[in-house]
């Protein structure tokens with residue numbers, strides 16, 4: 734598995750008279766982990782939808798390895814881009830292993846069964862998200878965090894070169910948040926993910942893009958982007974940013990408006 738080059742050039746997305754995303758440009762180089770951060774309603778999910786081809790931009794272009802993502806044959810797109818979306822309505826009447834096996838579909842001929850290679854990829858994906866013990870359980874009876882891990886395993890089994898994830902740590906306990914983000918960071922694939930937790934974004938992402946009211950207001954390495962000034966402007970909160978003495982990553986401490994006592 735290698736990484737794709739992603740280039741979002743001047744993408745604008747509207748709904749009626751509203752701009753959900755306005756003239757957004759960003760890049761992800763092969764193998765980079767790129768974080769999209771910003772307040773609720775700032776346009777993160779909408780922008781991601783233009784990348785994994787659910788919402789067509791009104792203007793601008795999404796290019797993957799130089800080709801227009803919106804002109805690619807569907808099968809080629811499915812072999813290239815995998816998406817893990819928020820609260821997907823995935824009430825599959827399937828066992829967990831079958832859900833993960835769906836990730837292999839773009840690599841197979843119609844109605845072909847699983848090869849031993851497919852089985853190995855599925856096993857590795859289940860192991861990566863700590864879900865081997867769930868393999869035979871019905872997907873629709875899992876907890877929110879277990880489902881999320883299985884959907885991430887399905888995306889890993891797809892072996893994409895570009896992985897797009899909307900709040901992948903949603904529902905996950907802290908151990909699984911750290912392990913999933915560690916796995917994503919180490920993948921050779923290029924990863925674009927929306928995250929709310931700025932400290933996790935700072936630690937695991939090579940670069941961040943900050944969205945505010947549908948526009949990118951800052952881009953760069955986390956230490957350059959996550960400044961008290963930007964956090965005040967974009968989120969309207971006071972914060973202190975230090976460099977963590979052990980991880981070397983920026984660490985954001987939010988300062989409540991009023992002391993508790």
Ligand SMILES: Nc1ncnc2c1ncn2[C@@H]1O[C@H](COP(=O)(O)OP(=O)(O)OP(=O)(O)O)[C@@H](O)[C@H]1O
Pocket residue numbers: 748751753771772773774775776777778779780
């Ligand atoms: N189909 C739609 N029609 C109209 N408005 C929409 C539509 N989809 C999203 N919006 C609005 O667009 C804005 C951006 O939404 P989006 O879901 O992209 O934000 P977000 O940054 O992902 O937010 P969150 O952090 O809450 O998940 C919001 O104000 C939302 O209400």
